[in-house]
Amino acid sequence: MPSPDTDDKLDPQQERVLRKLRGFAAFSGILMGFGFLALFGAIGYRVMVGWKSTPKEITGTIMLPQGAQVLSSTVSDGLLAVTLSRQGVVETRLFDIETRAPRGVLSYAHEP
Numbered sequence: 122m123p124s125p126d127t128d129d130k131l132d133p134q135q136e137r138v139l140r141k142l143r144g145f146a147a148f149s150g151i152l153m154g155f156g157f158l159a160l161f162g163a164i165g166y167r168v169m170v171g172w173k174s175t176p177k178e179i180t181g182t183i184m185l186p187q188g189a190q191v192l193s194s195t196v197s198d199g200l201l202a203v204t205l206s207r208q209g210v211v212e213t214r215l216f217d218i219e220t221r222a223p224r225g226v227l228s229y230a231h232e233p
Contacts, residue, residue, distance in 0.1 A: 179196070186207055189205040190205060190206045196218065199219070200215050200217065200218065201215070201217075202214075210228065212227060213226070214227075215227070
């Protein structure tokens, strides 16, 4: 039985395999470290910038043209988009959420 004090030498092929294994382990550790940095960076960013809050309650009246029928509406980036049909013409009107002021009109037409 060999004593623990005796140095057992590895042959060159075993040394190469052990060196490759150490390299793979180091690469894996570095890659995992970058993953943790990205994860904690994203969490820190959300904490510092803040989570997107739920939109506040929107109340008020928006004046639409006489005889207009609302087809749909959506809120995005501080704008309210209302798609309506009026006299057979479909259009989308954009309004500012805070002031309810008109911001634009998109009309739709068929290709000739």
